[in-house]
Amino acid sequence: MTQDPLEIYRKMMLIRECEAQLNDAFARNLFPGYIHSYLGQEACAVGVCDGLSDTDTIVSNHRGRGHYVAKGMALKPMVAEMFGKATGICGGRGGEMHAADPAIGVLGGNGIVGGGLPIAAGAALSAQMDGKGAVSVAFFGDGASNNGSFGETLNVAAAWKLPLILVCENNLYAEMTPLARTVGQPDIALRAAGYGLPGEVVDGNDVLAVREAAGRAIGRARAGDGPTLLELKTYRWGGHFEGDPRKYRTREEEAAWKERCPVARYRAVLLDDRGIDEARIADLEAQVAAEVAEAITFALESPLPVAETALTKVFAA
Amino acid sequence: MTQDPLEIYRKMMLIRECEAQLNDAFARNLFPGYIHSYLGQEACAVGVCDGLSDTDTIVSNHRGRGHYVAKGMALKPMVAEMFGKATGICGGRGGEMHAADPAIGVLGGNGIVGGGLPIAAGAALSAQMDGKGAVSVAFFGDGASNNGSFGETLNVAAAWKLPLILVCENNLYAEMTPLARTVGQPDIALRAAGYGLPGEVVDGNDVLAVREAAGRAIGRARAGDGPTLLELKTYRWGGHFEGDPRKYRTREEEAAWKERCPVARYRAVLLDDRGIDEARIADLEAQVAAEVAEAITFALESPLPVAETALTKVFAA
Amino acid sequence: MATKTYCWAIVDAMREEMERDETVFLIGEDVGAPEGAFGASRGLQKTFGPSRVRDTPISEEIIVGLGVGAAMTGRRPIVEIMFIDFLGLCLDQIANQAAKTHYIYDGMFKMPLVIRTSSAVEMGIGPHHSQSWEAIVGHIPGLKVVMPSTPRDAKGLLKSAIRDNNPVVFIEHIALHRLKEEIEDEELLIPIGKADVKRQGRDVTVVASGLMVARALAAAKTLAKDGIEVEVVDPRTISPIDYDTIVDSVRKTNRALVVTSSHKQFGFGSEVAAEVQERAFFDLDQPVKRLSPPFTPAPFGKQFDDYLNPNTDAIVAAVHELVA
Amino acid sequence: MATKTYCWAIVDAMREEMERDETVFLIGEDVGAPEGAFGASRGLQKTFGPSRVRDTPISEEIIVGLGVGAAMTGRRPIVEIMFIDFLGLCLDQIANQAAKTHYIYDGMFKMPLVIRTSSAVEMGIGPHHSQSWEAIVGHIPGLKVVMPSTPRDAKGLLKSAIRDNNPVVFIEHIALHRLKEEIEDEELLIPIGKADVKRQGRDVTVVASGLMVARALAAAKTLAKDGIEVEVVDPRTISPIDYDTIVDSVRKTNRALVVTSSHKQFGFGSEVAAEVQERAFFDLDQPVKRLSPPFTPAPFGKQFDDYLNPNTDAIVAAVHELVA
Ligand SMILES: Cc1ncc(C[n+]2csc(CCOP(=O)(O)OP(=O)(O)O)c2C)c(N)n1
Ligand SMILES: Cc1ncc(C[n+]2csc(CCOP(=O)(O)OP(=O)(O)O)c2C)c(N)n1
């Protein structure tokens, strides 16, 4: 775990800036395709990944940039991938929903809701067989928790005591449908007990709370004590994708959640509790903004992959 | 619900005899294919179905004869179906894993473990839309509760308050694998709470306990109060199918469960608590045995369907 | 007559059938209050209420299963699977349950179930949203599979599908949703299983489905300038295929090309080529040709899609080869 | 040399590869302590322990998914899906995850995953255990699909599949499990993607897979008595298909018949017929014929299976028609 409290803030700001500047590029018609923004959920990815090292793995979903950044993916190739550029980490083939980096344990995003959970369990099985204390994390949404793969994964993870941390980012919506309309009971974490693993509801907008809960779960997993389901209550500031008119919720609800901004909250902690001065924070913010701007410029200026390359790498040698 | 306590006994004995005489036919090489015996689980089907009427529906699984008999399927066409005969209720096309009768609300068995749960939910949705208080029951095994369809069904049923009773017959094994090896927690009923519906563990070898619990669940469903998950703890006396050498468990374990024979237990209740005399019971037993023998003879003497009929009824008019 | 988009044609078909028959209902992700991820259920929940037009959780297996159970108990469900790429999560309910129930139970149950789904092949959305999997459902006996290429066909076929007593997989294409066409005000029912000759011609038969129909027609226009008259046959129904119409055309033209958005391997192109050569071998002057995207996943980005998928020029070139 | 059953050949292949490479492991329903529902993992858990040979719950989606995740992190999983009829429960993990991961991530991950599964078509077990769905996985780019018809092929292909860095769907047939053949004691690796000419002949090429290979050979014997020499080609690999071998044979015989246990519609027969007519049109004296079960579900009972599935007599008759 990071000892430097500013490092946590830097990661959160990296995500925040990345999302803001990508939305900006989108608004200026510079982005190809959909953006599934991670704005508002920064504390989730950063709090969880803070306890992980490069030998631990994560599996992401369609809303993955926060996870990629928090796990330490290099910014330029990550952003270039979002634009589908040849300089992207997957050469531009993956695009907005798919980036990966085996070197730091990022096993990819997914276009299939719930598709990553079984894969994360597979990575946990590998880690268990290796016996070196590595863990696997699955990030998924509240919507994914209603898919069949969720129950299968909880059960297998509990039965085999896999070193798996199941992180449900409950942002209250799946596309345009509020969670309350599609579940019998709104706390996803409560589903854990029935499958025989611990489950915990955490304030997903409080990075320190997430970090603590994740730390406990990671510790249990490393010690061979099996999986944990964490439900991080949070909110997706944007629409399902950029451009979504968000008719399914009120501007008041959005404003109330923005009041609980995870970045601002942690900034206040730094200022008030950790005695870090405003100037240092502002400095870091400027630096992060510049870094992201550079990555976006890099992506915009990068070439598209040559179309003929689509015929390559269907099979591995 | 049946008021006549002997009627419940008759149904249990019908199942018991049916299974015993089918096994006998199997031993004499008169049965085509596999027999998934229901011996030992009689109280489950009878206890649950006692609260149902013909307008209520059930969905069964691969171990379905108990359900068919308990729901009132005519014996001869049911048994003939098991033998794949032209006189079977499905003309012999369904065979041992598939019998149905829309007239009494039997929506079929299934060769796919877990395949029936979503269908039962669909029938419950129909019943809810009809608004006439009918309910739907899904029978499935402990093994099926580990399939993705289980979680999806619990969640939808709870979210929509469907008039659905989910009956898990936990007989401790899925094929040759004991449940304990494939779950993190052995009580399937405990999974209900996390999805927002009531769950209850019931002694599946006590027909009155099953009947009572099912009655409550059916009552809730009829009243519009939504679904219930019942876990009936029971035991499969035979192997997964007849001929299975049952190497995965001890003869002692089997003997201990046979001590708790659901049929003998209820027989004792009739004798001891209800003051029904031995002769009347023995009479009924003889009558049931004869009825089953007649059905088996009917099936054995019936012709196989003409092979060319396989080309018909792929589509409905 | 009114000009309608493909998307509105879908909405109209459902609305008309829901008005006509109260056992018809619609469920799926975002189909209710949000009125469809692509607007294909606009106004329906407002008219028919939240019981008959319901949002489901992201639970593809039970979405189809709910339809199966409801169809067995007297209703006519329309269930929506947002993208056909999600078929892998619900194929059991489609192929083992919906497709076989009428048959297994000796005709005791009808299965008037419509599974509406969409392809987004060529829209640049990447590998999990760019597949054209009609062949997978086409391989299953007991299913009907429909893939309309125009607004009018979409409306008429969807209405027929809803009235059909069998499971119908109804495959829309998101890129066609904005296509416009005049549609008569009278009731429109287009029979499932009938191909449509979209253009008459004597020289080459082009069998094209979905997105490819418009391109085949555009290619035919170009080729006409060179004096090559192409007959364009849109099967509309992928299973069962109307081979009578296709083979009649080939008997006349003696040359055939099949153009699809799905892979050649085990795909629609192979199916049609195999049957046509069997039925019309001695009428063929050339082997039946197939034009398809190559056998790779679909990477993210329009440039890949443009490269991988057959376009009008490729159709023109393939026809030239056939008549050379 | 030792005589081995098809089933023991499978066991031997896994045992040898597990001994050779400790990253190989096996999971599936009943594969561990019960040693396989059909005995195809006999002795493996005893030798390799319960961590490397594990019983899973009845959770097909995660069975494959566990393999995907483990393969991405350096292992070589063998996962068993008991019957291919259960593909509808795990097709997403096979087709969208396993098949595409290497491609999407630009080659950063290998996917050395074997999905072992079985067909029981023709065994009288009824509609949910009698399908031959090789065409469904054959339609997916990024997968290899193998379907051995003899013990020796089973062993050699399974060993190759385990060493392959790509996902391989390995389709056994339960009825072949007891088939016996002599297999060399030396290491046996049969390359994926190579067809095998099981019998030489000059008059007609019969392409047969799985259960049908033995029947094609039996038919060839009968036909030889009438002076008709049949060449029997067993593709062994369903995807990618070794068309070079098949087309070479057809160029020689000028007549081709494809015999399969899967439906003609969108099936292996159509795929082969389409490609063969495209590549060898002017060498063909007759259209490529296909012999397949009719397009119905499989009802319970041997009499139906015997009626529905191609038998030796039907092959003989079809060949006679081709040479008529
Ligand atoms: C299996 C599947 N079903 C549906 C979709 C379409 N879809 C994409 S994202 C999404 C909502 C996901 O909601 P949630 O899991 O809560 O994640 P969030 O978007 O809120 O982060 C849906 C329905 C999909 N991609 N995959
Ligand atoms: C989806 C699926 N997976 C596996 C099988 C093979 N199979 C048939 S019955 C069975 C065990 C089912 O166990 P359970 O649900 O507990 O029912 P029981 O047989 O104990 O009554 C299995 C694995 C199947 N038919 N369907």
Ligand SMILES: [Mg+2]
């Ligand atoms: Mg969400």
Ligand SMILES: [Mg+2]
């Ligand atoms: Mg069981």
